[in-house]
Amino acid sequence: MSAVRHDPSPGTVRDAGTADGVRLAIENHVAHVTLNRPQAMNAVDLATEAELQRIWTQIENDPDVRVVVLTGAGERAFCAGADLKNPSVTGLEYWAANRVGGFGGIALRETLNVPVIARVNGFALGGGLEMVLGCDIVVACEEASFGLPEALVGRMPLDGGMVLLQRQVPFRQAMAMMLTGKRIQAQQALAMGLVNEVVPRAELDAAVQRWVDDLLACAPLSLKAIKQVVRLTGSMTPSQAHATRLPAVVAALQSQDADEGVLAFQQKRKPQWSGR
Numbered sequence: 001m002s003a004v005r006h007d008p009s010p011g012t013v014r015d016a017g018t019a020d021g022v023r024l025a026i027e028n029h030v031a032h033v034t035l036n037r038p039q040a041m042n043a044v045d046l047a048t049e050a051e052l053q054r055i056w057t058q059i060e061n062d063p064d065v066r067v068v069v070l071t072g073a074g075e076r077a078f079c080a081g082a083d084l085k086n087p088s089v090t091g092l093e094y095w096a097a098n099r100v101g102g103f104g105g106i107a108l109r110e111t112l113n114v115p116v117i118a119r120v121n122g123f124a125l126g127g128g129l130e131m132v133l134g135c136d137i138v139v140a141c142e143e144a145s146f147g148l149p150e151a152l153v154g155r156m157p158l159d160g161g162m163v164l165l166q167r168q169v170p171f172r173q174a175m176a177m178m179l180t181g182k183r184i185q186a187q188q189a190l191a192m193g194l195v196n197e198v199v200p201r202a203e204l205d206a207a208v209q210r211w212v213d214d215l216l217a218c219a220p221l222s223l224k225a226i227k228q229v230v231r232l233t234g235s236m237t238p239s240q241a242h243a244t245r246l247p248a249v250v251a252a253l254q255s256q257d258a259d260e261g262v263l264a265f266q267q268k269r270k271p272q273w274s275g276r
Contacts, residue, residue, distance in 0.1 A: 021048030038074030071119035081126025103127035107134035107160030147183035
């Protein structure tokens with residue numbers, strides 16, 4: 001992906017680029033990551049996987065990014081999972097390979113501390129659902145559907161599905177999805193807590209923007225700290241988690257924004273976050 005840098009003044013694209021499999025644009029503190037293989041239902045091949053890994057690393061190292069929106073190009077699919085039309089490795093070789101962060105580099109990623117919104121515009125199947133499970137907020141159009149069909153083709157949801165779904169929705173519903181490979185529709189996903197909001201397709205972008213605005217209204221370092229604590233302490237007891245002194249928490253508490261938030265409250269105005 002080639003990157004183009006501009007003056008980071010409000011309303012301008014500061015960083016944008018395209019690759020065959022992924023598009024990235026960063027504007028007003030928001031990184032938009034778009035899977036760009038609509039002809040293949042945005043299935044992820046090896047080149048796309050490598051580019052996604054590069055993009056997540058870039059975002060992690062960019063202090064100006066405060067929110068990420070992940071979506072797929074077109075209207076049919078968010079992501080249909082791994083591209084199986086021309087598999088280059090066996091299932092065992094795939095499982096043995098080191099893929100940082102799980103499917104698409106996001107499903108199991110523990111180093112991306114900014115909030116990630118999944119804008120689900122269609123099918124989220126297999127690895128596509130695993131990517132959704134790696135996000136923090138999920139907004140779907142009414143036509144969206146979700147599933148882990150790997151067992152139907154002799155595979156398994158190896159890159160996050162088996163370990164994440166059971167932690168995010170009720171056990172019986174998770175097992176039903178994984179053991180049958182059946183898809184569920186957006187409203188059912190909402191009912192089981194897999195999705196935050198379902199809207200008509202025409203309202204999808206507006207709904208996502210509302211979530212973006214709500215996140216940007218909060219102190220960015222506070223959001224990073226909250227996400228780091230949630231992601232890294234989930235297996236601890238509450239007392240162990242409370243006693244853990246994670247770097248993002250320390251940074252937020254010592255930040256200029258911590259003072260700005262209190263001052264703005266006292267002065268009855270909106271805080272001006274600097275991210276420092």
